[in-house]
Amino acid sequence: xxxxxxxxLGLGTVGCxxxxxxxxxxxxxxxxxxxxxxxGRVADTDLTRPRDGIDLASLPLVPDAGQAIDDPSVQIVIxxxxxLEPARTFILKALAAxxxxxxxxKALLARHGVALATLAESSRVALNFEAAVAGGxxxxxxxxxxxxxxxxxxxxxxxxxxxxxxxxxxxxxxxxFADVLAEAQKLGYAEADPSFDVGxxxxxxxxxxxxxxxxxxxxxxxxVYVEGxxxxxxxxxxxxxxxxxxxxxxxxxxxxxxxxxxxxxxxMVPKHTAIAEVDGVSNCVAIDGxxxxxxxxxxxxxxxxxxxxxxxxxxxxxxxGHILPPFGAKAKSLKxxxxxxxxxxxxxxxIRLSVYDRTGAFAAIASRMADQGISIESIVQRRPRAxxxxxxxxxxxxxxxxxxxxxxxxxxxxxxxxxxxxxxGHVDQKPQMIRIEKL
Amino acid sequence: xxxxxxxxLGLGTVGCxxxxxxxxxxxxxxxxxxxxxxxGRVADTDLTRPRDGIDLASLPLVPDAGQAIDDPSVQIVIxxxxxLEPARTFILKALAAxxxxxxxxKALLARHGVALATLAESSRVALNFEAAVAGGxxxxxxxxxxxxxxxxxxxxxxxxxxxxxxxxxxxxxxxxFADVLAEAQKLGYAEADPSFDVGxxxxxxxxxxxxxxxxxxxxxxxxVYVEGxxxxxxxxxxxxxxxxxxxxxxxxxxxxxxxxxxxxxxxMVPKHTAIAEVDGVSNCVAIDGxxxxxxxxxxxxxxxxxxxxxxxxxxxxxxxGHILPPFGAKAKSLKxxxxxxxxxxxxxxxIRLSVYDRTGAFAAIASRMADQGISIESIVQRRPRAxxxxxxxxxxxxxxxxxxxxxxxxxxxxxxxxxxxxxxGHVDQKPQMIRIEKL
Numbered sequence: 001x002x003x004x005x006x007x008x009l010g011l012g013t014v015g016c017x018x019x020x021x022x023x024x025x026x027x028x029x030x031x032x033x034x035x036x037x038x039x040g041r042v043a044d045t046d047l048t049r050p051r052d053g054i055d056l057a058s059l060p061l062v063p064d065a066g067q068a069i070d071d072p073s074v075q076i077v078i079x080x081x082x083x084l085e086p087a088r089t090f091i092l093k094a095l096a097a098x099x100x101x102x103x104x105x106k107a108l109l110a111r112h113g114v115a116l117a118t119l120a121e122s123s124r125v126a127l128n129f130e131a132a133v134a135g136g137x138x139x140x141x142x143x144x145x146x147x148x149x150x151x152x153x154x155x156x157x158x159x160x161x162x163x164x165x166x167x168x169x170x171x172x173x174x175x176x177f178a179d180v181l182a183e184a185q186k187l188g189y190a191e192a193d194p195s196f197d198v199g200x201x202x203x204x205x206x207x208x209x210x211x212x213x214x215x216x217x218x219x220x221x222x223x224v225y226v227e228g229x230x231x232x233x234x235x236x237x238x239x240x241x242x243x244x245x246x247x248x249x250x251x252x253x254x255x256x257x258x259x260x261x262x263x264x265x266x267x268m269v270p271k272h273t274a275i276a277e278v279d280g281v282s283n284c285v286a287i288d289g290x291x292x293x294x295x296x297x298x299x300x301x302x303x304x305x306x307x308x309x310x311x312x313x314x315x316x317x318x319x320x321g322h323i324l325p326p327f328g329a330k331a332k333s334l335k336x337x338x339x340x341x342x343x344x345x346x347x348x349x350x351i352r353l354s355v356y357d358r359t360g361a362f363a364a365i366a367s368r369m370a371d372q373g374i375s376i377e378s379i380v381q382r383r384p385r386a387x388x389x390x391x392x393x394x395x396x397x398x399x400x401x402x403x404x405x406x407x408x409x410x411x412x413x414x415x416x417x418x419x420x421x422x423x424x425g426h427v428d429q430k431p432q433m434i435r436i437e438k439l
Numbered sequence: 440x441x442x443x444x445x446x447x448l449g450l451g452t453v454g455c456x457x458x459x460x461x462x463x464x465x466x467x468x469x470x471x472x473x474x475x476x477x478x479g480r481v482a483d484t485d486l487t488r489p490r491d492g493i494d495l496a497s498l499p500l501v502p503d504a505g506q507a508i509d510d511p512s513v514q515i516v517i518x519x520x521x522x523l524e525p526a527r528t529f530i531l532k533a534l535a536a537x538x539x540x541x542x543x544x545k546a547l548l549a550r551h552g553v554a555l556a557t558l559a560e561s562s563r564v565a566l567n568f569e570a571a572v573a574g575g576x577x578x579x580x581x582x583x584x585x586x587x588x589x590x591x592x593x594x595x596x597x598x599x600x601x602x603x604x605x606x607x608x609x610x611x612x613x614x615x616f617a618d619v620l621a622e623a624q625k626l627g628y629a630e631a632d633p634s635f636d637v638g639x640x641x642x643x644x645x646x647x648x649x650x651x652x653x654x655x656x657x658x659x660x661x662x663v664y665v666e667g668x669x670x671x672x673x674x675x676x677x678x679x680x681x682x683x684x685x686x687x688x689x690x691x692x693x694x695x696x697x698x699x700x701x702x703x704x705x706x707m708v709p710k711h712t713a714i715a716e717v718d719g720v721s722n723c724v725a726i727d728g729x730x731x732x733x734x735x736x737x738x739x740x741x742x743x744x745x746x747x748x749x750x751x752x753x754x755x756x757x758x759x760g761h762i763l764p765p766f767g768a769k770a771k772s773l774k775x776x777x778x779x780x781x782x783x784x785x786x787x788x789x790i791r792l793s794v795y796d797r798t799g800a801f802a803a804i805a806s807r808m809a810d811q812g813i814s815i816e817s818i819v820q821r822r823p824r825a826x827x828x829x830x831x832x833x834x835x836x837x838x839x840x841x842x843x844x845x846x847x848x849x850x851x852x853x854x855x856x857x858x859x860x861x862x863x864g865h866v867d868q869k870p871q872m873i874r875i876e877k878l
Contacts, residue, residue, distance in 0.1 A: 020730075025589075028655075032768065136728075138584075145752060145761075146569070146577030146581075146752050147748065148471045149750075150748055151467070273716055276716070277711055277713045277715070278713060289575075290744075291456070291459075291575075291745065292745045292749075293742075293744060294738065294739070295575060295577075295738035296736070297734070297735070297736050298737070299731065299733065299735065300731065300733070305730040308588070309586065309728060309730040310585075312588025312730075316587045317584065322584075322759075328471060
């Protein structure tokens with residue numbers, strides 16, 4: 001039983017998690033993999049900073065990733081550096097040398113995944129990335145293998161733990177976005193520069209990968225429509241609750257007649273559904289397949305343990321000789337991505353307007369909606385309340401919050417109606433608009 | 440690209456589903472599998488009954504399963520006959536002839552899985568059974584592959600759609616068990632003889648398989664502690680709701696210091712959790728791994744489409760050359776199952792008593808609980824209410840319902856306390872006891 005030697009690039013939080021799994025479960029993993037998996041090289045630019053729970057002196061450390069990859073005994077390279085460069089160069093080097101690669105690098109794969117997959121396939125090696133999407137949730141394997149007998153209609157999910165933590169805490173405490181974000185930063189749930197997470201871009205990277213796996217299309221991160229959660233107010237969260245919804249930042253990829261919709265935005269999901277109960281830093285991914293129906297996976301979306309769990313699953317697959325094209329279908333057979341226009345998106349909408357209390361305002365708003373053929377399912381007018389930021393804006397004319405839920409309509413119609421309402425001057429701030437996802 | 444020929448044994452609902460997947464997605468499946476998957480033989484004892492949406496004349500029908508297996512061009516046998524015999528004989532025959540087997544037969548695997556796995560391994564063929572547990576939910580692959588880097592502490596889930604449909608409908612309508620069961624039978628959600636489902640045995644079969652996969656132990660269906668849902672009343676469901684719980688029939692397998700607990704029983708799960716929102720005929724499986732944490736999979740637990748989805752995933756794995764030992768670890772390395780005694784089970788309990796309204800009854804009950812060292816978290820006394828069957832029993836002394844939630848205690852202590860309470864004669868019916876599962 002020949003052992004398999006691994007080079008680990010990047011000894012950060014996740015890298016340390018991988019070391020711990022290999023050390024604590026070595027025997028079971030060898031049993032499952034059919035041979036011992038051995039850390040042959042561990043490369044990091046900082047070999048002195050202490051790592052919690054790991055004796056650095058016991059690791060085969062090298063300061064240079066290139067050196068680790070070049071080691072002829074190394075058969076698998078785990079890339080946990082993150083970012084585009086130098087991670088991309090290292091992965092290219094490893095694949096070109098005929099070494100399997102396991103990575104958690106969603107940003108890189110969302111931009112260069114197809115090129116890297118092409119190289120992996122021509123080198124007849126694996127490029128596995130279970131850890132790149134939704135942490136410990138085995139969604140890559142589920143799409144690539146478990147649901148391979150299905151035509152997928154839609155894949156969507158809560159893909160960013162930071163945003164979900166913030167929205168959950170806002171709901172439970174009634175506090176404002178900025179306040180909760182600051183707390184999340186203190187707790188280490190949000191980065192010092194949070195825009196990548198709260199702006200929806202991290203979700204978009206992950207969604208682009210899910211789209212390729214689900215629909216067999218070339219990755220197209222640039223085509224993802226992205227809105228973050230910065231504009232969500234406690235007033236929205238409370239109104240959503242009263243109307244029977246919760247607000248989640250979702251990534252949604254949908255097959256439509258005019259192409260594929262990829263969108264990331266705050267979304268109203270019905271209460272009393274499993275996705276509505278996915279709270280805190282948890283993630284989830286739902287897949288609608290034509291034969292299987294709706295399947296949902298829930299679990300920890302980040303962290304050393306869950307991510308390391310996904311990395312080791314990828315390692316064991318390689319050791320077992322289970323090598324698949326990275327995107328399920330061969331890279332050259334991936335179809336060109338055909339983008340559906342966001343303006344053609346159809347669905348229900350939540351609209352919150354801050355309306356001046358004067359004669360005719362309501363009628364004008366209603367007629368602007370009617371002009372676009374939008375029909376209203378429910379409408380609630382709310383007086384300003386001091387404890388609800390977003391509803392309470394001292395202003396002459398004493399604006400009141402008006403919350404509407406529309407029936408099915410198009411994004412284009414909603415945008416036109418809201419623009420007209422703003423132009424009419426009956427509202428004192430930009431209308432809030434949140435899409436409703438049918439589950 | 441050589442095609443792979445398949446023999447399908449059993450053209451019932453699921454068998455027809457498999458035919459439909461192979462016909463509608465043949466091209467994509469060939470692409471993913473690396474070669475065409477072709478139905479070479481379809482065997483059923485009834486070749487004349489019309490099958491919805493399938494032209495029987497277009498199928499390579501044979502009346503005899505043995506004949507289908509013997510066809511030298513057949514490489515994979517799909518067994519969808521169900522039950523112990525003749526399914527077992529056919530599977531043994533196929534494995535002995537060096538043919539891969541895909542089956543949905545949980546009853547057979549729960550009893551003879553290890554023996555069949557041993558034969559499959561010695562014949563170097565697959566024995567795949569994704570469809571045997573939780574329908575379309577890819578839980579076998581998740582345990583066998585995706586979470587292979589984890590030591591699993593617990594696996595549990597809602598594994599029977601009939602029971603979940605009945606409990607959900609009872610909650611939503613306030614109706615009695617027998618009434619809802621009769622409706623489920625009319626709708627085709629429950630069998631004419633429902634005891635196998637509502638008695639918990641179907642769940643126990645599935646749980647026994649999950650246990651082996653999760654803990655690497657030999658399958659031990661006989662060791663599963665089984666209670667069904669027949670004793671659940673609308674009163675229990677309403678009281679559970681008021682106390683913040685929902686009642687689900689769970690299968691739970693837990694690694695403890697004294698061995699492995701396998702139990703199937705109605706269970707209180709906290710509201711506002713994803714599992715509490717798994718309603719109707721849906722199933723779910725939760726897995727607690729030491730590195731990944733808690734992962735949950737939700738989806739359709741039965742039906743032609745979901746089950747066929749799982750069968751085709753198994754087929755594609757085989758075509759891709761991805762052959763694993765059926766239980767993840769090799770059959771001969773599966774550990775002997777060491778049973779934890781049910782009396783040692785620890786947890787919180789829901790107790791409902793129908794107590795005669797007389798002086799001293801309460802004190803006697805409280806002291807019986809205290810005798811066993813059981814402390815009470817909450818207690819609610821309820822007057823009989825006409826609209827709540829189970830609370831409303833015309834009886835001299837006018838018994839009142841007393842509902843208690845206990846703190847953590849042992850099964851042995853609860854059983855002793857309840858036996859003593861019954862002996863004391865203060866209650867007019869057998870006490871109701873429902874275990875609470877910590878999530």
